[in-house]
Amino acid sequence: MAKTPTPREQARQRTIAEILRIGREQLAKEGAAALSLRAVARELGVVSSAVYRYVASRDELLTLLVVEAYTELGDRVDAAVDAAPGTPFERFAALARAVREWALAEPARYGLLFGAPVPGYHAPAEQTTAPGTRVVARLAGILEQAWAVQGGGSADDDGAGPGGRLPAQLAADLETIRREYGLTIPVQLLARGITVWSGLFGAVNFEVFGQYGRGTFTDPAAYFELVIRQLAAQVGIPEGPG
Amino acid sequence: MAKTPTPREQARQRTIAEILRIGREQLAKEGAAALSLRAVARELGVVSSAVYRYVASRDELLTLLVVEAYTELGDRVDAAVDAAPGTPFERFAALARAVREWALAEPARYGLLFGAPVPGYHAPAEQTTAPGTRVVARLAGILEQAWAVQGGGSADDDGAGPGGRLPAQLAADLETIRREYGLTIPVQLLARGITVWSGLFGAVNFEVFGQYGRGTFTDPAAYFELVIRQLAAQVGIPEGPG
DNA sequence: GGTAAATCGTGAGCGGTGCTCTCGAATATG
DNA sequence: CATATTCGAGAGCACCGCTCACGATTTACC
Numbered sequence: 252m253a254k255t256p257t258p259r260e261q262a263r264q265r266t267i268a269e270i271l272r273i274g275r276e277q278l279a280k281e282g283a284a285a286l287s288l289r290a291v292a293r294e295l296g297v298v299s300s301a302v303y304r305y306v307a308s309r310d311e312l313l314t315l316l317v318v319e320a321y322t323e324l325g326d327r328v329d330a331a332v333d334a335a336p337g338t339p340f341e342r343f344a345a346l347a348r349a350v351r352e353w354a355l356a357e358p359a360r361y362g363l364l365f366g367a368p369v370p371g372y373h374a375p376a377e378q379t380t381a382p383g384t385r386v387v388a389r390l391a392g393i394l395e396q397a398w399a400v401q402g403g404g405s406a407d408d409d410g411a412g413p414g415g416r417l418p419a420q421l422a423a424d425l426e427t428i429r430r431e432y433g434l435t436i437p438v439q440l441l442a443r444g445i446t447v448w449s450g451l452f453g454a455v456n457f458e459v460f461g462q463y464g465r466g467t468f469t470d471p472a473a474y475f476e477l478v479i480r481q482l483a484a485q486v487g488i489p490e491g492p493g
Numbered sequence: 494m495a496k497t498p499t500p501r502e503q504a505r506q507r508t509i510a511e512i513l514r515i516g517r518e519q520l521a522k523e524g525a526a527a528l529s530l531r532a533v534a535r536e537l538g539v540v541s542s543a544v545y546r547y548v549a550s551r552d553e554l555l556t557l558l559v560v561e562a563y564t565e566l567g568d569r570v571d572a573a574v575d576a577a578p579g580t581p582f583e584r585f586a587a588l589a590r591a592v593r594e595w596a597l598a599e600p601a602r603y604g605l606l607f608g609a610p611v612p613g614y615h616a617p618a619e620q621t622t623a624p625g626t627r628v629v630a631r632l633a634g635i636l637e638q639a640w641a642v643q644g645g646g647s648a649d650d651d652g653a654g655p656g657g658r659l660p661a662q663l664a665a666d667l668e669t670i671r672r673e674y675g676l677t678i679p680v681q682l683l684a685r686g687i688t689v690w691s692g693l694f695g696a697v698n699f700e701v702f703g704q705y706g707r708g709t710f711t712d713p714a715a716y717f718e719l720v721i722r723q724l725a726a727q728v729g730i731p732e733g734p735g
Numbered sequence: 736g737g738t739a740a741a742t743c744g745t746g747a748g749c750g751g752t753g754c755t756c757t758c759g760a761a762t763a764t765g
Numbered sequence: 766c767a768t769a770t771t772c773g774a775g776a777g778c779a780c781c782g783c784t785c786a787c788g789a790t791t792t793a794c795c
Contacts, residue, residue: 257519257791257792258792259742259791263643263742263743264670282609283609285781286503287782288782289780289782291783297744297745298648299782299783300744300745300746300783300784300785301743301744301745303782303783303784304743309781309783322793326795327753346537351723352497359609362502362609365609365698365702365704366604366608366609366702367524367525367605367607367608367609367702368602379649380706384706389547397654417719418715420711420712421710421719423711424709424710424711424712424716428709435735441759442655442716442719442723443723445695445705445716446692446719446724449692449695449696449699449704449720450688450695450696451695451700451702452693452695452699453691453692453693453696453698453746454691454692456607456694456695456697456698457690457691460608460609462605462694463687464622465618468664469662469666469667470660470662470666472661474684477659477663477688478688478691481685481688482688485723500762500763501762501763501770505771505772524767528756529751529752530752531751531752531754539774540774540775541752541753541754542755542756542774542775543765543772544772544773545753546773547752549754550753565757613743656763686769736794737774737794738793739788739792739793739794739795740791740792740793740794741790741792742790742792743790743791744787744790745786745787745789746785746786747784747785747787748783748784748785748786749782749783749785750773750779750781750782750783751780751782752777752781752782752785753779753780753781753784754777754779755777755778756776756778757774757777758771758773758776759773759774759775759777760773760774761770761771761772761773762769762770762772762792763768763770763771764767764769764770764794765766765767
């Protein structure tokens with residue numbers, strides 16, 4: 252049926268792609284709140300109301316851009332991890348570096364994903380959660396690999412740090428996550444992994460959003476390498492070949 | 494001279510305070526981007542242009558609210574740490590809990606400080622950096638105390654984790670920070686402290702901005718307690734009395 | 736091939752925003 | 766008391782998101 256899409260449909264897809272491209276530019280140049288359908292229309296050489304033939308609202312355009320950004324970040328992370336040497340540490344480091352580099356290259360789009368919510372806009376969970384979990388899913392995979400490489404270890408000792416028993420409810424929640432993702436690592440390690448996950452984005456946030464204070468680090472990348480080692484150590488991934 | 498400020502000046506200060514109060518409400522209710530001078534004027538029962546007699550622009554109002562928010566967060570943290578038992582772990586935990594609780598109670602204002610920058614708005618560093626460093630300064634103090642309590646330790650071993658020598662430039666940067674804050678802890682521990690700092694706000698960000706996914710943790714506070722222990726361990730602050 | 740239906744761009748229009756300017760009234764200062 | 770300063774009102778400019786009625790074009794159907 253839809254072998255050769257009708258010319259009109261082709262034109263429509265081209266126009267939508269063009270709107271996304273302009274929207275991406277506006278987003279990168281001015282930031283999320285400055286994204287304006289009227290400006291997109293101007294750039295497109297069309298009257299403002301015409302854009303509504305292709306995009307229902309500003310929020311929908313924002314959602315499309317959010318999904319696109321999540322996808323791009325996920326692709327970058329996947330590519331970086333795939334290209335990295337096989338040791339858990341190198342794979343984790345590749346993931347972390349990919350996140351940081353994309354964030355620094357696309358601060359506005361990164362802010363759209365991990366910054367404060369845009370006023371009045373709420374990302375619809377149905378469309379954004381799936382692409383939004385790609386990074387953490389990949390991180391979980393690396394933890395799985397590291398855990399397997401180390402031969403599983405004892406069930407009580409998950410590698411490092413304060414053991415301690417978990418509150419029952421918390422353990423149950425972690426168990427649910429474990430099942431959903433099909434993981435075999437113990438819940439204590441999973442908990443550490445989640446903290447590493449938020450810690451990674453915390454460090455990237457601080458750098459991208461300028462929380463460290465300007466001029467604090469002459470070579471932020473060097474400091475980030477240190478962060479990588481600290482985070483990796485938290486989940487029992489030593490720097491040497493593991 | 495300004496013993497009894499002129500009645501007009503009193504009225505002016507009252508009006509400014511009222512504008513801030515309304516702005517705070519708008520911010521809390523609608524979020525940073527929804528903050529509108531016209532809405533403030535309406536609430537104030539005055540025509541929109543009149544507000545400009547007191548506040549130069551929307552950005553200035555935003556800056557005032559940023560400073561106010563930083564101050565309030567700093568006060569909460571100070572109060573919580575002061576009221577906590579004297580062990581480094583308890584003081585650190587009190588700091589972390591205070592940050593989280595304020596963030597959850599005031600998500601919009603928290604987002605204004607630690608989320609993505611509001612579009613088109615850049616906080617002037619002169620006014621915001623000083624109140625913005627209170628939390629990290631307090632954290633540094635706790636690390637100092639913990640370091641002192643432990644008797645200093647050896648200069649090479651800072652307590653935990655991957656030692657490793659630091660790159661020269663990075664060590665120099667950290668040394669500068671150490672001097673500026675008048676710290677005695679070794680730079681390796683300082684580096685770990687910075688990571689803990691960003692890790693703390695990363696975890697709070699994830700919870701406040703809903704990055705974990707809704708319903709993931711039935712008791713987020715319990716998970717946060719785990720995060721506290723993990724972060725504390727990173728800077729060599731054991732849970733037991735130190 | 737001709738006709739009916741779906742699509743699309745235009746332009747006007749509504750209510751909202753930040754911000755500027757002028758003007759008259761109220762207030763403080765000499 | 767006269768002068769100078771402060772302040773609120775109102776009009777206005779340019780922008781925003783979004784809706785609607787209207788022709789022109791293109792598609793689909795018979």
